[in-house]
Amino acid sequence: MNKLYSIFSICLLFSLVSQAQPAGTLDSTFNGTGIIQSNNLMHDIYNDVRVQDDQKIVASGVSLNTSYTGVVVVDRWMQDGSADTSFGTNGRVVVPVGNDSYGYDSYIRADGKIIIAGIAYGHLGGFAVMLLQLNTNGTLDSTFGFNGVSLTDLTVYDDLASAMAVQQDGKILISGTYTDSLAQNVPMVMRFTETGQRDSTFGINGVSEIPVIGGDNELTSISVMPDGRIIAAGHYETAFTFFDVLLIRLHEDGSRDSSFGTNGVVIQSLTAGIEDCFGMQLAANGKIVITGFSTLPDFSFDMLLMQFDSTGVLDPSFGTNGAVTFNHGTNDIGLDLEIQPNNKILVGGTSGGSWADDRDFLLMRYNQDGTPDLAFGDSGIVYTQIDSSFDEANAMALQEDGKLFLPARQMMVQHNLILQSLVIPTIYLYR
Numbered sequence: 001m002n003k004l005y006s007i008f009s010i011c012l013l014f015s016l017v018s019q020a021q022p023a024g025t026l027d028s029t030f031n032g033t034g035i036i037q038s039n040n041l042m043h044d045i046y047n048d049v050r051v052q053d054d055q056k057i058v059a060s061g062v063s064l065n066t067s068y069t070g071v072v073v074v075d076r077w078m079q080d081g082s083a084d085t086s087f088g089t090n091g092r093v094v095v096p097v098g099n100d101s102y103g104y105d106s107y108i109r110a111d112g113k114i115i116i117a118g119i120a121y122g123h124l125g126g127f128a129v130m131l132l133q134l135n136t137n138g139t140l141d142s143t144f145g146f147n148g149v150s151l152t153d154l155t156v157y158d159d160l161a162s163a164m165a166v167q168q169d170g171k172i173l174i175s176g177t178y179t180d181s182l183a184q185n186v187p188m189v190m191r192f193t194e195t196g197q198r199d200s201t202f203g204i205n206g207v208s209e210i211p212v213i214g215g216d217n218e219l220t221s222i223s224v225m226p227d228g229r230i231i232a233a234g235h236y237e238t239a240f241t242f243f244d245v246l247l248i249r250l251h252e253d254g255s256r257d258s259s260f261g262t263n264g265v266v267i268q269s270l271t272a273g274i275e276d277c278f279g280m281q282l283a284a285n286g287k288i289v290i291t292g293f294s295t296l297p298d299f300s301f302d303m304l305l306m307q308f309d310s311t312g313v314l315d316p317s318f319g320t321n322g323a324v325t326f327n328h329g330t331n332d333i334g335l336d337l338e339i340q341p342n343n344k345i346l347v348g349g350t351s352g353g354s355w356a357d358d359r360d361f362l363l364m365r366y367n368q369d370g371t372p373d374l375a376f377g378d379s380g381i382v383y384t385q386i387d388s389s390f391d392e393a394n395a396m397a398l399q400e401d402g403k404l405f406l407p408a409r410q411m412m413v414q415h416n417l418i419l420q421s422l423v424i425p426t427i428y429l430y431r
Helices: none
Strands: 010-015 035-037 043-051 057-064 070-077 092-095 101-108 114-121 127-134 149-152 159-166 172-179 185-192 207-209 218-224 230-239 242-250 265-268 275-282 288-295 301-308 323-326 331-339 345-352 359-366 381-384 390-393 403-411 426-429
Touching (some): 057 114, 070 114, 070 127, 114 172, 149 185, 159 230, 172 230, 185 242, 218 275, 242 288, 275 301, 301 345, 301 359, 331 359, 331 390
Parallel strands (some): 127 159, 159 218, 242 275, 275 331, 301 331, 359 390
Antiparallel strands (some): 010 403, 035 426, 057 070, 114 159, 127 149, 172 218, 230 242, 230 275, 288 301, 288 331, 345 359
């Protein structure tokens, strides 16, 4: 999973409304400099960020110790970037679940309670699907799961929750994978009750999955349509080490929606190489927008943006036959996206060299038809170098005033060795 290999966490905040300075400029009204830095253990990673109704900022992820075992971390700040001292200890909550646990996605309920989805070392020997719920002050909610934590083992191998959505009735959906006895990762969606119990009325005993022919498959994003149907996206292995964008659509009961793709499944290629999806959003007009990467013949990565219509067919009015690619460096990757109220599309990710080379934080904005928004950044693009190594933004959330939070991660390399000291999660605020 793409969220497992990074060791540094940064959160960037952009304002998309020009306030005397162009979009992409550090906003000195945020924490005095536009930057917040904090740290917990050796490696700290923010994997998600949300904005509460009161505009407080919640970032969640994992802290790894020197043994590379993780604990879930949730931080909350006031709108000006100061720590929210009413939450946890000086604005931070650390939750160790089992011997090793990771937070990958979050959701803030209407009553202010915070759900974190991810993985934790389970009861059967591998990782289990993990859900935990925090009260508004950061304490574990004893009405949820077992003392605030729900662990679900589907197999004796690894069961992973990559993304989460919550239905109008409060039931919780997660998308991810489980590993079967053939060591294949099976894409699946699970549903839990509002209190964190597996919902046996969904799919088969709470799980809906699709059959696989190869080992590398996953669902990294999930959304609920206004009519209650469920869309999840990721990638599907079509041949050994080659995979394409995967979309599935389910009815509310977990059965596949036969009006979408082929029996509820879309497997979409763009090239003869690899296409992957890391982020997905539903547009107001019912279309589905995904971002990820597409490979070139030399197996370098181009950022990929695709738009599908409501039946799962690429939308010819978007980009070139439904797709947009962007090539700036060796590795250009879209890791998440947001659709603004004006229907413009924001993509966050990374751009630059290979694994140990310099990569910069990448933020792009596109018009509804897939053309670059030339009024944003430099011809629609903002690059931000945090360090002369590996900078990567992997999630985003919009504030009411149009400002945009992006948690990111960074790998620092020196003399071909990964530094194990200068690991500081950071919040940046840009106009």
